[in-house]
Amino acid sequence: MCGIFGIYGHKNAAELSYLGLFALQHRGQESAGIVSSDGLNIYDRVRMGLVSEIFNGKKLAKLKGHMSSGHVRYSTKGGSSLKNAQPFVLKTGKGMITIAHNGNLINTDDISKKLENNGAIFQSETDSERIVHLIARSKERDLTDSIVDALKQVEGSYSLIITTKKDMYAIRDPYGIRPLSLGNVDGAYAIASETSALDLIGANYIRDIEPGEILKISEKCVKSIKPFEAKEPHPCIFELIYFARPDSYVFGVSVSEARKNMGQELAKYDKENNKNINADFVGPVPDSGMYGAIGYSKESSIEFDLPFTRNHYIGRTFIKPQQSTRDFSVKIKLSPVKEVIKGKRIVLVEDSIVRGTTSKDKIKNLREKGAKEVHMRVYSPLLKYPCFYGLDIPTKMELIAHHYGVDEICKIINADSLVYQSIEGLLNSVPQGTKYCHACMSGEYPILRSDVKD
Numbered sequence: 001m002c003g004i005f006g007i008y009g010h011k012n013a014a015e016l017s018y019l020g021l022f023a024l025q026h027r028g029q030e031s032a033g034i035v036s037s038d039g040l041n042i043y044d045r046v047r048m049g050l051v052s053e054i055f056n057g058k059k060l061a062k063l064k065g066h067m068s069s070g071h072v073r074y075s076t077k078g079g080s081s082l083k084n085a086q087p088f089v090l091k092t093g094k095g096m097i098t099i100a101h102n103g104n105l106i107n108t109d110d111i112s113k114k115l116e117n118n119g120a121i122f123q124s125e126t127d128s129e130r131i132v133h134l135i136a137r138s139k140e141r142d143l144t145d146s147i148v149d150a151l152k153q154v155e156g157s158y159s160l161i162i163t164t165k166k167d168m169y170a171i172r173d174p175y176g177i178r179p180l181s182l183g184n185v186d187g188a189y190a191i192a193s194e195t196s197a198l199d200l201i202g203a204n205y206i207r208d209i210e211p212g213e214i215l216k217i218s219e220k221c222v223k224s225i226k227p228f229e230a231k232e233p234h235p236c237i238f239e240l241i242y243f244a245r246p247d248s249y250v251f252g253v254s255v256s257e258a259r260k261n262m263g264q265e266l267a268k269y270d271k272e273n274n275k276n277i278n279a280d281f282v283g284p285v286p287d288s289g290m291y292g293a294i295g296y297s298k299e300s301s302i303e304f305d306l307p308f309t310r311n312h313y314i315g316r317t318f319i320k321p322q323q324s325t326r327d328f329s330v331k332i333k334l335s336p337v338k339e340v341i342k343g344k345r346i347v348l349v350e351d352s353i354v355r356g357t358t359s360k361d362k363i364k365n366l367r368e369k370g371a372k373e374v375h376m377r378v379y380s381p382l383l384k385y386p387c388f389y390g391l392d393i394p395t396k397m398e399l400i401a402h403h404y405g406v407d408e409i410c411k412i413i414n415a416d417s418l419v420y421q422s423i424e425g426l427l428n429s430v431p432q433g434t435k436y437c438h439a440c441m442s443g444e445y446p447i448l449r450s451d452v453k454d
């Protein structure tokens with residue numbers, strides 16, 4: 001998961017990118033970058049760290065021009081290092097091209113081999129750079145045609161912002177796996193992974209970039225084309241479960257409402273299956289468990305309370321790349337509130353269980369502070385399969401649900417009871433009519449190559 005942002009036609013373009021990236025910081029905290037153009041030159045600043053650490057007024061002032069794009073990264077392909085940070089700026093025979101990418105290609109190895117056989121030398125390990133090489137090497141002379149030619153050769157998920165000195169392209173893959181929204185502010189166009197970034201800069205949401213759409217924004221006009229073979233869109237339902245900010249709309253869906261519905265569905269399941277718990281309160285594992293816990297509380301009529309307080313000055317545990325950092329983050333991120341917990345029977349609502357370490361740790365914290373019972377409710381189904389489209393679970397061996405069933409997981413995390421959402425319950429929680437990707441939970445992959453290794 002990464003976050004991308006772009007703005008075209010604004011005198012404070014780089015400043016607005018900076019703000020946009022702030023709103024998208026939860027999507028990646030390893031590196032951040034902003035590029036800009038005044039029509040003559042491209043300016044860039046790309047560094048490791050948080051947006052707030054990389055930019056200040058002086059640095060932003062050097063990013064001149066009316067057009068700008070930015071990226072916040074967490075690594076899926078390629079390590080967490082500066083050479084893999086984005087946006088990439090590459091000098092090509094077709095002029096300077098910058099690219100900011102959210103997603104994951106699944107045929108990168110094939111493309112890399114093909115490009116290397118033709119003499120390409122890569123600066124990074126990322127699939128995003130491969131896309132620029134394909135654009136640069138396309139036999140098409142027009143840049144839009146070159147982009148189409150390049151993207152016809154790649155498979156996987158991509159939401160992209162590509163810029164030249166003069167033009168900006170906003171692109172979504174034909175399956176529409178990752179989100180990308182279009183808005184306007186002060187007569188300028190804004191593009192963002194999530195609408196929370198549009199809200200922050202005061203932009204009005206216009207619409208989503210459609211699956212398979214290439215939107216070109218230039219001085220003369222805004223042009224939309226759909227040059228790819230049409231596919232049935234499969235937006236990532238995990239965006240609604242975990243990735244996206246609750247104040248965002250992604251795929252036209254309110255993230256907070258979807259999470260509340262997921263919590264309600266879980267409570268309904270408990271009611272229907274005689275698993276009603278005589279609990280004192282329902283509480284979340286913050287932050288993403290919050291709205292699910294509200295939904296569960298509403299449906300079950302069990303009081304809502306907050307058993308943990310969060311340290312807001314540390315990044316989200318799940319998207320740190322190394323195990324040691326992850327464990328450390330879990331320990332310092334959430335503190336149990338003894339007065340709320342002591343002597344209580346608690347329904348603890350969590351968005352998902354990946355490795356099981358966070359859940360085990362949180363339940364241990366609650367018991368240490370005197371909780372009488374802890375009943376875990378997870379508003380996503382069992383995460384059993386890897387994601388090839390941008391979630392940092394490279395192999396299924398890391399997933400606790402790949403190795404154990406619900407009862408065993410319940411014992412491992414030391415809960416009094418454990419209930420997961422069903423796929424059906426999950427799909428009931430979101431507006432009907434869209435076919436979502438839920439491959440990491442169901443194993444049904446919308447895009448699968450025979451050479452994909454797990």
Ligand code: SF4
Pocket residue numbers: 177236237238239386387388389390391437438439440441
């Ligand atoms: S496999 Fe899971 S995380 Fe990956 S795109 Fe599909 S739903 Fe999203």
